[in-house]
Amino acid sequence: MTDGGATQYVMLMASLPHLGRPFTQKQLPISRYRLEQRLGLLAEVDAALLAQIETTLARHRSHLAETETAAVASADALLAATTRHPTLYALVRDQLEMRTALAALRRRQRGDPPPAPRSVWGVGRWTGWMARQWSVADFGLTCVFPWLPEAAALLTAGDSVGLERLILAQSWNLLDRYALGHDFDFAAIVLYVLRWNLVARWLAQNPEAALARFDALVTQALDTHPDSLAPLLA
C-alpha cells in the first residue's frame, strides 16, 4: 500500500500554476487544453486512474448515471481502483459519501420514503444509518458532516446557488485536508485537477466572469474576423 514515490511528479507539479484561494479567482490560471498538455507527463496507468476519478465524480455530481445501481457500481469500481493509493481512496470515499448525504437530503425533500433495507441507493459507510434515521433533520450525522444542517436549510429555502457554494467550499476543504504531505506525488496531481474542476465550476456560475468572457470572445472575433459578425451587427 503506497501513494507512489513522494517525488514522482516534481516537474509536472512545478509546471502547474498556483490555483489561489477558493472563490476569489476571476479566471482560470490555466486552460483545460494546457492542463491536458501538462498531464501528458503522467504515466499511462496514472492518467487512466485520474480520468476514472474525474469521470466518476462528475457523473455523481451531475446525476448523469443511468440508474442508481449503475452509479453505485461505478463508485465501487473507482474505490476498488484506488486501493493502491490510501490517500486517494479516502478522498474518493469521502467525496462520494458527501454526495450520498446530499442525495439523501434531496430525496427526503422530495418526499421520498426512506430507502428499503439492503437497497442500492448510495455509497459509503452511512447509507444504512441514514435510512434508519430518515426522519431526523440531520440524519444524526452532524458530527460526521458538519455542513448538513446548513445544507438542509438551504435546500428547504430553495437557495440552490447558496447550496452549490456550500458544497464547493466543503469539497475544497476536503481536498485541503488530504493535501497535507502530498507535494509532488500522484495524489498531489489528482488533488490539483480536482481543485481545478472546482474553480472551473465556480467560475462557470459567476455572471460577471461569464459576461467578461463573452465580451472578450466577441472582441476577439471582431478583431480576427470583422466580416463574420457584420450581418448580426447591421
Add this chain to the structure above:
Amino acid sequence: MNEMVIVFAAGGWIGVFAPMALGGIGSIIGCAVAGQAAIGAILETDGGYGRYIGVAAMPSSQIIYGIVVMFTLNQALSNTAGPGILAIGVLSGLALMISGIRQGHLCASAIQATKAKPEIFGLSLAPAAIVEGFAVFAFIFALVISAGLPTE
C-alpha cells in the same frame, strides 16, 4: 590475527570512501529532485529562471563535504584505526546523504512556493539552509573526531 588486520583494513577503506560515495548519492538525488522542480517552474513562469536553477544546485555541497572528509581520513594510519575510520566515514556519509536528499525536497518546495509568491523567495529557502547547517555540523565534527584517530 592476520584476518582481523585484513577486516580492519577493509573496514577502513570503506570508511574512507563512504563520505564521498554517500554524500554523492545525496547530492545526485537532491539536485535531481530540485532540478525537476526548476524545469517545471521554467515551463510555467516568464522569468527568474536563473534563480530556480541556482536553488536546484543547493544540494551539491554535500558531495564537496564528503570529498574533504574522504581526504582527511585517507592518511597513513595504524591498522587499529580501521574501525574508527569506518565509523566516522559511514556515519558522516549517511548524514550527508540524507541531508542532500531532504534538502532537494525542500528546494523543490521552495521553487514551487516562489512560483506562486515571488516575494517569499529568500524566506522559502530558510528550511533548506537549516538542513545545510546540519550537514555542516556532520562535516566539521567528522574532521574534529578524525584528528583523534590512532596513528601508531
